[in-house]
Amino acid sequence: MRDVLKHLKQYLLCGVSHVIPFVACGGILIAFSIALAPMRPGLGPDFSHAPALKVLLDIGSAAFTLVVPVLSGYIAFGMTDRPGLVPGFVGGFVANTVGAGFLGGIISGLLAGGAVMLLKRIPVNRLLRPIMPILVIPVLSSVAVGLLMYGLLGAPIRDLMGAMGQALRGLGSGNQVFLGLVLGAMIAFDMGGPVNKTAFFFGVAMIKEGNVAVMGACAAAICIPPLGLGLATLLAPSRWSAQERESGLAALAMGAIGITEGAIPFAAADPLRVIPVIMGGSALGAVLAMLGGVGDHAPHGGLIVMPVVDHRLWYLAAILAGTLAVAVAMNIVRAGGPKEAK
Numbered sequence: 225m226r227d228v229l230k231h232l233k234q235y236l237l238c239g240v241s242h243v244i245p246f247v248a249c250g251g252i253l254i255a256f257s258i259a260l261a262p263m264r265p266g267l268g269p270d271f272s273h274a275p276a277l278k279v280l281l282d283i284g285s286a287a288f289t290l291v292v293p294v295l296s297g298y299i300a301f302g303m304t305d306r307p308g309l310v311p312g313f314v315g316g317f318v319a320n321t322v323g324a325g326f327l328g329g330i331i332s333g334l335l336a337g338g339a340v341m342l343l344k345r346i347p348v349n350r351l352l353r354p355i356m357p358i359l360v361i362p363v364l365s366s367v368a369v370g371l372l373m374y375g376l377l378g379a380p381i382r383d384l385m386g387a388m389g390q391a392l393r394g395l396g397s398g399n400q401v402f403l404g405l406v407l408g409a410m411i412a413f414d415m416g417g418p419v420n421k422t423a424f425f426f427g428v429a430m431i432k433e434g435n436v437a438v439m440g441a442c443a444a445a446i447c448i449p450p451l452g453l454g455l456a457t458l459l460a461p462s463r464w465s466a467q468e469r470e471s472g473l474a475a476l477a478m479g480a481i482g483i484t485e486g487a488i489p490f491a492a493a494d495p496l497r498v499i500p501v502i503m504g505g506s507a508l509g510a511v512l513a514m515l516g517g518v519g520d521h522a523p524h525g526g527l528i529v530m531p532v533v534d535h536r537l538w539y540l541a542a543i544l545a546g547t548l549a550v551a552v553a554m555n556i557v558r559a560g561g562p563k564e565a566k
Contacts, residue, residue, distance in 0.1 A: 235299050236299060236330065237302075238299060239298045239299035239329075239330070243291055243298070244416070246288070247287075249287040250291070253280050254281055255531075255532060257284065258522045259529075260274070260531075289320070292316045292320045292329035293313045293320065294316070296313065296332045298333070299312060300312030300315075300336035300340065304341055304344070306357070307361050307365075308336055310362035311366040312333050315329075315332030315333065315335060315366075316328075318332065318373040318378065322379065322382055324373070325382070325385050325422075326421035326422075327381050327385060332373055335372060336365060343365060385422060401511055401515070403514065404514035405510070406423075407426075407441050407445060407510050408507035408546075409503045409507045411442055411445040411446055411484065412487075415485055420484060424523075427441070436534065437514065437518065439520040439521075440513050440518035440520040441510040442520070443482070443513075443533070444518065444546065445525070445546070446482050446484050446524075446525030448479070448502070448506045448547055449484055449486070449487035449505065450475035450476065450485075450487045451475070452547045453487050453490045453502070453554060454472040457472030457473075463555055475489075475490070479526060480527045481526050482526025482528055487502055497554075498554070501550055501553045501554050501557065502550055504553065506546055508546045508549050517535050518539045521534075
């Protein structure tokens, strides 16, 4: 069982590592274009007189559109190498088409990899072997995954994602503090995985409905895990290995541009201590952002969206509080362990 979980984590991390640049590219271009576009009160950015910015917005949106197919394709690639790419990308595209989102992309990637593994085990004549990875395996596995996503799994996954979003909307009409706690914890829980993206895309949907406060809370929570863990390595370097300190510097850079995945190396090495700490820090930041009336007009987080954030001082205070909480708490929980030499 442990080996199965270990391999599953490797497959998912393969997908996540390849999808990070698409998330960063899309988020940064969208945030940049919105930040420079003139704002119409109550209506958001006006691109009618800024065609160049509209092009940047469209390019960023295109990068976001590719995120789920790339995630699915490289999960399958992690399982089966190049033969998994075609069914993985096809399955991810279908997951996007039917509205299954990130969760659908993860499942389609795993299905694609599994289908290719099964097809590779089928004994074939040596004359057919050269065309198996080029023609037969991609076609048959793509058909299998596509049929499963279109006909069986896509709608239930879409409905599950919709139910989670509806539950968050119910919280949004009630206790804002509790909503902040839930959103912050979800953002940090799997650092770019399906739970994180459910909260993130709920914030994106709320922007379209004119409620930028939810994205404000998510934007603060998004950058806290990598910033907090990176700061922890600077505050107490003797408690971290040389490799972890290097990861800490990378995490600081990724946190600044709103990439939660910068915390993954730490969580993968010590999940039982890291994940609860970063969930607490992100929840704290999200609650403070809610209480301060922070609003984010761009579907991204971190310091890079500052130009399109309402109540920026509260936004910075929320990030700083969550980051410090993670850094201090992380060093405290590691205090009992063996100390590393500088």
